[in-house]
Amino acid sequence: MKCLILGGGPAGVAAAKTVRKAKPDADIVIATEEVEAPYMRPLLPDLILGDADAEAILDPQGKDLQEKGIRVDRGRVAVRLDTAGRKVTFADGPEASYEVLLVATGGKPDVPASLRKDSPLIRVFDSWKDSLAIKELAANPGAAVVYGPGFLAIEACRALRKAKKEVVWIQPDLPRIGYPIAGELEASILDEVRNRGARIKEGDDIVEVREKGTDGLIVRTGKGEEIPCAMLVVATERIPSVGFASGSGLAMGTGILVDEFLQTNVYGVYAAGDCAEFKVKGRESRINFGWRSAIRQGQLAGENMAGGRKKFGGKQEDYFWALFGFSLADRVKD
Ligand SMILES: Cc1cc2nc3c(=O)[nH]c(=O)nc-3n(C[C@H](O)[C@H](O)[C@H](O)COP(=O)(O)OP(=O)(O)OC[C@H]3O[C@@H](n4cnc5c(N)ncnc54)[C@H](O)[C@@H]3O)c2cc1C
Structure with a gap:
C-alpha cells in the first residue's frame, strides 16, 4: 500500500x-x-517566554x-x-x-489585507519560526499590539505580558469557524487578561499600519485611535x-x-x-x-x-x- x-x-x-x-x-x-x-503548537507561548527551549516543545x-x-x-x-x-x-x-x-x-492564519505588509515588526503568531521572531522582537523596548478575535490572541497577550511588554489587544469580531469560549467564561478570561495589564479594545479593528522610523509602528484603529508600538502580533483565526x-x-x-x-x-x-x-x-x-x-x-x-x-x-x-x-x-x- x-x-x-x-x-x-x-x-x-x-x-x-x-x-x-x-x-x-x-x-x-x-x-x-x-x-x-x-x-x-500549544507550547509556542512557552517558547516566546523562554519557559521551554526548542527541544522541549518537540x-x-x-x-x-x-x-x-x-x-x-x-x-x-x-x-x-x-x-x-x-x-x-x-x-x-x-x-x-x-x-x-x-x-x-x-x-493557516487568516491575515487581513491591511496587515499583509512586508515589515519585520509585524509578525503572525502561528509557527515555531514566528514564535522565535516574536521572542526576539519582544526583547526590544516599546509596546506590543496584538490583533485577533479569539483564543490565539489571548495566548499572545498572556505570553507578551509575562515577558513584561506593555500590551494593547485589538479584538475585532468573533472568530468565524469555532470559538470554544463564550458567556461568563469568556468574560472571566478577558478580565484575567485585563488584570494582568493588557488593554483590550473590543469591537475595534486595524485600518492602517505605518512605519515610524526603523523600529516603530503606528497602528490606526477603526475608531480613529493611533497607537504607537514596537511590534504587531497578528494572532488571527486559523x-x-x-x-x-x-x-x-x-x-x-x-x-x-x-x-x-x-x-x-x-x-x-x-x-x-x-x-x-x-x-x-x-x-x-x-x-x-x-x-x-x-x-x-x-x-x-x-x-x-x-x-x-x-x-x-x-x-x-x-x-x-x-x-x-x-x-x-x-x-x-x-
Ligand atoms: C499558537 C498556537 C497555540 C495553540 N494552542 C492550542 C491549545 O492550547 N489547545 C489546543 O487544543 N489547540 C491549540 N492550538 C491549535 C492546535 O495546534 C491545532 O488544532 C493542531 O495543531 C491541528 O493539528 P493538524 O495536524 O490538523 O494541523 P497543523 O498542526 O496545523 O499541521 C499541519 C501541517 O501541514 C503543513 N501544511 C499546510 N499547508 C500545507 C501544504 N499545502 N502542503 C504541505 N504541508 C502543508 C503545515 O505547515 C503544518 O506543518 C494552538 C495553535 C497555535 C498556532
Missing part, C-alpha cells in the same frame, strides 16, 4: 503511525511544508518516525491535487503518487489550508468535507485535523479543531486508511479544554 500524508502536524503524524501498526509493509510518506521536526509522537520506516519530506508545499491521476504536485518539483491519501494540512485541493473534485466547504469515517467524497482520500470539515447528514457541518482532536482524528483516519471502519464522534469541547492538564482559564491566571 502506498500511503501519502500531506501535513506533519499531530493529525498527520498520528495517522502515519497508526497505518504503520496495521500495515508493517506499507510505503508511508509524510510530505509537509515546515522544515522543523514535529512540534507542539512532539513526542514524532520522535521515532524514522525507526518506524516513515519517511518525512520537509519543506514540501502541495500546490495541486489530481485525484483522477492519484498524484500531488509540490511547489518545488517532483510529484508524489499515492494509493491512499490523507490531507492533514491543518490551518483557516483550513486546503487551497491546493480546489479543482481536484474533493467536496469542500471551509475545509475538506468528510463523513464520520473521515473519508472524502473521493475513494481513497481522507482528511483529518483542523482542515477536515464534518458533514454528517441532517447536522450542520463543523471543524473539530484542537490538538487532541487532531491526534484522535489522525488515529482514526489511519485505521480507516488501513482498511478499518471506525467512526469519529468528537466535538471540539471534548478535546479542547484538557490540554496538558491546563485549561485556557487556568493558563491566563498563570
Whole structure:
C-alpha cells in the first residue's frame, strides 16, 4: 500500500503511525511544508517566554518516525491535487503518487489585507519560526499590539505580558469557524487578561499600519485611535489550508468535507485535523479543531486508511479544554 500524508502536524503524524501498526509493509510518506521536526503548537507561548527551549516543545509522537520506516519530506508545499491521476504536485518539483491519501494540512492564519505588509515588526503568531521572531522582537523596548478575535490572541497577550511588554489587544469580531469560549467564561478570561495589564479594545479593528522610523509602528484603529508600538502580533483565526485541493473534485466547504469515517467524497482520500470539515447528514457541518482532536482524528483516519471502519464522534469541547492538564482559564491566571 502506498500511503501519502500531506501535513506533519499531530493529525498527520498520528495517522502515519497508526497505518504503520496495521500495515508493517506499507510505503508511508509524510510530505509537509515546515522544515522543523514535529512540534507542539500549544507550547509556542512557552517558547516566546523562554519557559521551554526548542527541544522541549518537540512532539513526542514524532520522535521515532524514522525507526518506524516513515519517511518525512520537509519543506514540501502541495500546490495541486489530481485525484483522477492519484498524484500531488509540490511547489518545488517532483510529484508524489499515492494509493491512499490523507490531507492533514491543518490551518493557516487568516491575515487581513491591511496587515499583509512586508515589515519585520509585524509578525503572525502561528509557527515555531514566528514564535522565535516574536521572542526576539519582544526583547526590544516599546509596546506590543496584538490583533485577533479569539483564543490565539489571548495566548499572545498572556505570553507578551509575562515577558513584561506593555500590551494593547485589538479584538475585532468573533472568530468565524469555532470559538470554544463564550458567556461568563469568556468574560472571566478577558478580565484575567485585563488584570494582568493588557488593554483590550473590543469591537475595534486595524485600518492602517505605518512605519515610524526603523523600529516603530503606528497602528490606526477603526475608531480613529493611533497607537504607537514596537511590534504587531497578528494572532488571527486559523483557516483550513486546503487551497491546493480546489479543482481536484474533493467536496469542500471551509475545509475538506468528510463523513464520520473521515473519508472524502473521493475513494481513497481522507482528511483529518483542523482542515477536515464534518458533514454528517441532517447536522450542520463543523471543524473539530484542537490538538487532541487532531491526534484522535489522525488515529482514526489511519485505521480507516488501513482498511478499518471506525467512526469519529468528537466535538471540539471534548478535546479542547484538557490540554496538558491546563485549561485556557487556568493558563491566563498563570
Ligand atoms: C499558537 C498556537 C497555540 C495553540 N494552542 C492550542 C491549545 O492550547 N489547545 C489546543 O487544543 N489547540 C491549540 N492550538 C491549535 C492546535 O495546534 C491545532 O488544532 C493542531 O495543531 C491541528 O493539528 P493538524 O495536524 O490538523 O494541523 P497543523 O498542526 O496545523 O499541521 C499541519 C501541517 O501541514 C503543513 N501544511 C499546510 N499547508 C500545507 C501544504 N499545502 N502542503 C504541505 N504541508 C502543508 C503545515 O505547515 C503544518 O506543518 C494552538 C495553535 C497555535 C498556532
